[in-house]
Amino acid sequence: MEREEVIHAVSEKFTEMSTETILFHQALADMLDLHVTDHRCMHFLHSYGAMPAGRLAELTGLTTAAVTGIIDRLEEAGYARRISDPKDRRRTIVEPVQNKKLERKLEAIFTPFHEKMHELLSPYSDSELTFLLDVMNKSIELTREESKKLRHMQR
Numbered sequence: 001m002e003r004e005e006v007i008h009a010v011s012e013k014f015t016e017m018s019t020e021t022i023l024f025h026q027a028l029a030d031m032l033d034l035h036v037t038d039h040r041c042m043h044f045l046h047s048y049g050a051m052p053a054g055r056l057a058e059l060t061g062l063t064t065a066a067v068t069g070i071i072d073r074l075e076e077a078g079y080a081r082r083i084s085d086p087k088d089r090r091r092t093i094v095e096p097v098q099n100k101k102l103e104r105k106l107e108a109i110f111t112p113f114h115e116k117m118h119e120l121l122s123p124y125s126d127s128e129l130t131f132l133l134d135v136m137n138k139s140i141e142l143t144r145e146e147s148k149k150l151r152h153m154q155r
Contacts, residue, residue: 014139028109032102034077037062041070042079042096050095052085061151 001009022036029039037060044059045051057067071094074080078099085091121129 038070038073045096050093
């Protein structure tokens, strides 16, 4: 296979991996009876902690109106709650709510998934893993920048 063919094949596999990731998260959101964007917002809240609703909008690229609907659904499901910002009462902070039932569901899914991923990656050398991590980081940054461009074009 020539170099350009290999580059094209790798690019196609990134697209396929992206599609499978989207489908995985949609299936997970379906299982949790959430919209996929609700599930991803929940991820941001658990990863970064409590934040203003506007920050969730920035992280997702969604409008503040769309994020308001997401927060409403997350509150209704018992996964998040709104609190007043102690420094500025006009601002609302969204924080994750500890939910043991949800945590057990996610653990049952992600523990085996992470174990399988560990098994998949373990045979590779440190330099191969470092290379893979570098490519993934650069791919994520490239995708993030392209998403920003698309959002900016919509305005």
